[in-house]
Amino acid sequence: MIAWLKRLVVGRPLRTDRLGETLLPKRLALPIFASDPLSSVAYATQEILLVLALGGLAYLYLTPWVALAVTVLLAVVTLSYRQVVRAYPSGGGSYEVASRNLGRRAGLVVAAALLVDYVMTVAVSVAAGVDNIISAVPALNPYRVALNILFVAVLTAMNLRGVRESGRAFAVPTYLFIAGVLAMVLAGLAEAALGRAPVAESAGWSVAAQHAGLTGLAVLLLALRAFASGCTALTGVEAISNGVPAFRAPKSENAARTLAAMGILAITMFAGLTAVALIARVHVAENPCDLSGFPGDCAAGAQRTVIAQVAAAVFGGPHSVGFYFVQATTALILILAANTAFNGFPLLGAILAEERFLPRQLHTRGDRLAYSNGILLLALIAGALIWAFEGSVTRLIQLYILGVFTSFTLSQAGMVRHWNRLLRAERDRLARRRLHRARAVNGAGALCTAAVLVVVLATKFTHGAYLVVIAMPLLYLMMSAIRRHYDRVSAELEPEPHGEVLPARVHAVVLVSRLHRPALRALAFARAGRPDTLTAVTVATSPDEARALQVRWVERGVPVPLAVLDSPYRDITGPILQYVRELRDGAPRDAVAVYIPEYVVGRWWEHLLHNQSALRLKARLLFQPQVMVISVPWQLHSRPEPAGAAATMGV
């Protein structure tokens, strides 16, 4: 039943030799890797407006300056990453750059940051996608969290199926989204130029300021906080640096060009959308009830997203074809952006597992050759986050970009070191000048992103980012501990030159509770092993039963001696462990083989009907030195072997 359900969701298993890369031309690589960075255009402007509105509508005059700072940063980071893809074409991205240049610890910090970030990409993108769906169909508002979980589930199922051939499927919505947003921006600007500037539905609403009458420093802080929120526009820029191996040759050059195209598109779309939103006087607030003029029940209703309001204003209302087109492509590209994290997280997990920083299971490929465990882990954590934050983009976004900028900063710093190393070896003047220029770009990138990191930390810490500040070091410590454990085990298991010694003698012990066929079979199997000594052992938890067993044993003439162990406290494990220990007393090279007759039942509830104490006994026996534990199964006829069946023990 469960197996059938799994086949339905996941599909039939694929052979290992089906594993292979298809290389991507630039026109497909752009949409695949750019859905994440471009999609953030859909919420970056909104987050700036939301923060500034906290001070009241008057502070919206800061918007162009904040947006300008974001676009400059976007340009710097894009330029920096163009150098990363040229220098590290293997696809390791920020993790590789930091590990190679700054050492294992910095690499682990980046890994922790990236893992957190992938989770947040899923949570924020899906939440923003649902937000835009609700903007188009407000009646869905009560099902916000359920819709979020549904999309996460669908993405999980798709990725468990290993939908690798999704390239083309990605390309269409991404291009449609780009076309839609650019058309909207151009139309909006054109209308404004013609004197019929678009007017948002919220243009007439006023906002109740949360922090009224700000002065000097407070205004700066508000602007910084708005900037920190706007920096979400930068998320996903590094995606291409992880995907260089998927490009056609010349890989690095093609990747760098795609990166440039992506940067230009992102800047244009973000700046354009912000401009039209300002022209149309879109007003938003964290809480709809702070908007005077908001129609209907502000506690139950939801505001339209900024992109939805702009689309409605430009294309003639929230029922126009243009509006629906923009909303549909926006929702779609946001969901696709979440999908990029479903590619990235399991891959990074598998790399970390291979380097033994994470459990090995993350490195095993599932039935469809995807890293299924990583996919499931990502879905679970992202789903839990969405559920905990009730699918609110504004609240989730507070946790988002801390990880992004941690990895930006460390990887750019790593690049500076990389160029320094090359500079030490390079003597040619022209080459040195090129290296100096490259170092300057990455140095500027590192400085900018570090500054942003500080701003983000300072302005968002109390709004939820502290969770990330806790989570990242925990992840780091966990990964270090796991690596230490694996290293220790690996050293311990290394074979010694002389090999393992053969046991001097083998003592066989057959555990018997009643004189039934499973016990007799275990005795027969034990005799077939030709041990040096062979004893049947029973624990007298009930003296009457033990006596009855002894009588039957003699009556039947079983050709093996039966030892009866006293157990005044009705404990089975203790006396047997004691007996096994005594067998080896003074003979440390002897081994003890403990035979346990087990019933194998067909139905899960039948387990409950047979004594489970042997399970514990078995676990404890495995802690004894020089012991082997032998299960001799007896298949009860109650049912043939089902898929999920298991064994229970009949001591």
Next chain:
Amino acid sequence: MIAWLKRLVVGRPLRTDRLGETLLPKRLALPIFASDPLSSVAYATQEILLVLALGGLAYLYLTPWVALAVTVLLAVVTLSYRQVVRAYPSGGGSYEVASRNLGRRAGLVVAAALLVDYVMTVAVSVAAGVDNIISAVPALNPYRVALNILFVAVLTAMNLRGVRESGRAFAVPTYLFIAGVLAMVLAGLAEAALGRAPVAESAGWSVAAQHAGLTGLAVLLLALRAFASGCTALTGVEAISNGVPAFRAPKSENAARTLAAMGILAITMFAGLTAVALIARVHVAENPCDLSGFPGDCAAGAQRTVIAQVAAAVFGGPHSVGFYFVQATTALILILAANTAFNGFPLLGAILAEERFLPRQLHTRGDRLAYSNGILLLALIAGALIWAFEGSVTRLIQLYILGVFTSFTLSQAGMVRHWNRLLRAERDRLARRRLHRARAVNGAGALCTAAVLVVVLATKFTHGAYLVVIAMPLLYLMMSAIRRHYDRVSAELEPEPHGEVLPARVHAVVLVSRLHRPALRALAFARAGRPDTLTAVTVATSPDEARALQVRWVERGVPVPLAVLDSPYRDITGPILQYVRELRDGAPRDAVAVYIPEYVVGRWWEHLLHNQSALRLKARLLFQPQVMVISVPWQLHSRPEPAGAAATMGV
């Protein structure tokens, strides 16, 4: 940590030979067995008044008649059970009577009824006890459910500790309760006789009738429903019949006398309390908001119980010493009544488990010689019920007496058969007359209780009793299925006269994933077993790793051939099962010994770090015929053996 907590709650284990009965004199037996039936006095009157008030205060005139019917029934049932304890002194009670005389099925029905009933005794008694505590300290009302759960937990802990010597502890509160209630009744009647009749706090409150203007049949139905609720006074009457072996000799006679004393006390107290409640004009309603005159917030507040109102009226207000005395002893005896179910349920469970109608675990004695699993099961179910019904006595009581009267009816019917059988053998006229009389008593008991059963079923079905009507047959079916399973297994496991055949040859297979010490040790152990063939087997889930293993195998010169199994779908279990099957092809008498090297880790989280696929493999291997599965543990040095440690497998 968990072990330490267990010791703290349960105490240190007791030796089996500490098991022994202490025989009870009548003066201790009465309070021990009578706490349950006498305690129901505390709520029986109240339930009658509550039901009648549904029709309006006018219908309270029916109370004396309903109470009279209940006392008559109480007398009949007491007389019937006096005959049971004489005829069946072994303490099997209703279950034994029904099984012996009406057959196994009737016995199982009684067992199901009694199990349900014990659960309800705990739920109702604890809830009623808490009700009376809240009557004395109304401020505790918001913590009603928590208090209920707390008392269930305390009772559970006490019984897990095996507090057998509680006889004396039981005697004092029961006698104090009897004294308190009798004194209250006498004082109330005396005050009334002297013309200063007590007046309850609710005497002036009017009740909003739920069913106003009842006529003919409807009035009869109301009376019947009140009677059905009043029959809760009969619960626990059978307790003495389960405890005969605990009496001093002459056991039956002493039990019968104690039963008579208990019956007289119960009738006196119930009738007296009802009379004084009527005199004092106690008015109650299911919902306090139906009472006009109820002080304070009727949604948040709670009415005082009838016994509390009577005590307050008789002894001079809800702050008098007499009031607190009655409330304290009432609460205490109700909790003690719940405790009798904690004795009865696990004992019945153990008897049923011994007769293989319930899982064996219910027959194992815990550290303190109590049937711990039964105690825990009872506590869980009763706790869940209390939680689901929010600790409301009135709602819980709807589920209560269906089981009681089912077992009453069947045991009395069984007794009639019992006397019929004796009559067939008896020729002496005098003896025959005695038997005829005895049969008449039990016949009358059977008819009365059957009639009440019908009334209860009819009047309470829709008020919650349907749950019991569902639960009892389910329990019956479950117990039959369990017995069938055990019987089938037992027949299957019966040794055959010629014994089990020795395997013709033994093929040893050692599962290897890497060339490390655990694998080498498993090889050494396998060689010590001197099998007819010995092969190391690895599954090539990753072709590269398999090749590396082969190279190391040759380099090291391991003296055992290594078989590499292809696994295009990266599945470990399938290829190994296939290999094992092929080994025995054409040689069904051969056996296969599969050696699995296992890591034993010390910390729970370390499990996650080692591949768990071998667990599944092991479970599947146990379904193969003629296979034994041998765990060869390798204890990692990471930590010494902790209490809860377990093994993980390293294939």
